[in-house]
Amino acid sequence: MNSIKTFIILLFSSISISLAQEKVLFFQTDWGNQLNYDAFCERVKDAGYDGIEVWRPSKRESQTSLKEAIAKHGLKLIFLHGTNKGLPFKESLEDYKNNLEEILKWNPILVNCHTGSDFYTYEENHAFIEAANSLSTKYNIPVYHETHRGRFSYSLPETNKYLTQNPELKLTLDVSHWMVVHESLLQGKENLLAPVIDRTHHIHARIGHAQGPQVNDPTAPEWTNALEKHLDIWEAIIKKGWKEHKGIFTVTTEFGPADYMPTLPYTRLPLSDQWKANVFMMEAIKERLKLSQ
Structure with missing residues (x-):
């Protein structure tokens, strides 16, 4: 009898430990930020974030800052990177590789890429993906490719073509882009979403809708259906990701500033507060997953 009780206690203890290890690391975007890095990072830390996602500064003094x-605020770092679509293909590819290598030398926890172009051929986009995979392996740092309008991953069916032909391709999912591209909340597209969910390793959390990539205020009741649809997709990805990433998954809250944020005419005043929208996204995901606060 005592041995049975001991087994039950150990079983529930192991379950509790496993659950305690499952967490989401939340990152704040610096998109639209007007503060210096020290003040911004202090605000990020105070809000309960684990890190920031930023483009690498070009100026040396900004890099130092x-x-x-x-380091001062104990934050983790994700870098953004992208294909320069304004250059001829070969020059753009070399630029992409050179800058990505410089970024990887910083040892971020991952790099999120705006890769390729919707005007490039499959072969041209594939070259960027292969270059990223090669450098990711060289530095042992994940490089993920964001689903984004204007890139190879501008649509759900097009992205699936790349997933089928590129077994090493790993995604950052910003599904808000596809809501507007496909003018829907992707109802009935579960068969196409399944491979995307399976290959997503990082999330950009923003709420899109059938007519735009960002709702004016994610707390407004008229956007409840859109919010829940996004949360459903994110929950499936995170729970899958916990199994693949030792109980840890990364999310960047990415509501953008005006004019990405809808604004009033003439004054261009944003219809809601970008910072509050992003913190709301973090709290909504925590609530959905019942993560400890």
Whole structure:
């Protein structure tokens, strides 16, 4: 009898430990930020975030300020990177590789890429994906490719073509882009979403709708259906990701500033507060997953 009780206690203890290890690391975007890195990172830390997602600064003094700020405030770093679509293909590919290698030398926890172009051929986009995969392996740092309008991943069916032909392709899912591209909340597209969910390793959390990539206020009741649809997709991805990433998954809250944020005419005043919208996204995901606060 005592041995049975001991087994039950150990079983429930192991379950509790497993659940305690499952967490989401939340990152705040610096998109639209007007603060210096120190003040921004302090605000990010105070709001309960684990890190920031930023483009690498071009100026050396800004790079130094960024390094000092994340170290001072104990934050993790995700870098954004992208294909320069304004250059001829070969020049753009070399630029992409050179800058990605410089970024990887910073040792971020991952790099999120705006990769390729919707005007490139499959072969041209594939070259960017292969270059990223090669450098990711060289530095042992994940490089994920964001689903984004204007890139190879501009639509759900097009992205599935790349997933089928590129077994090493890993995604950052910003599903808000596809809501507007396909003018729907993707109802009935579960068969196409399944491979995307399976290959997503990072999330950009923003609420889109059938007529735009960002609702004016995610707390407004008229957007409840859109919010719940996004949360359904994110929950499936995170729970799958916990199994693949030792109980840890990363999410960047990414509501953008005006004019990405809808604004009033003439004054261009945003219809809601970008910072509050992003913090709301973090809390909504925590609530959905019942994560400890």
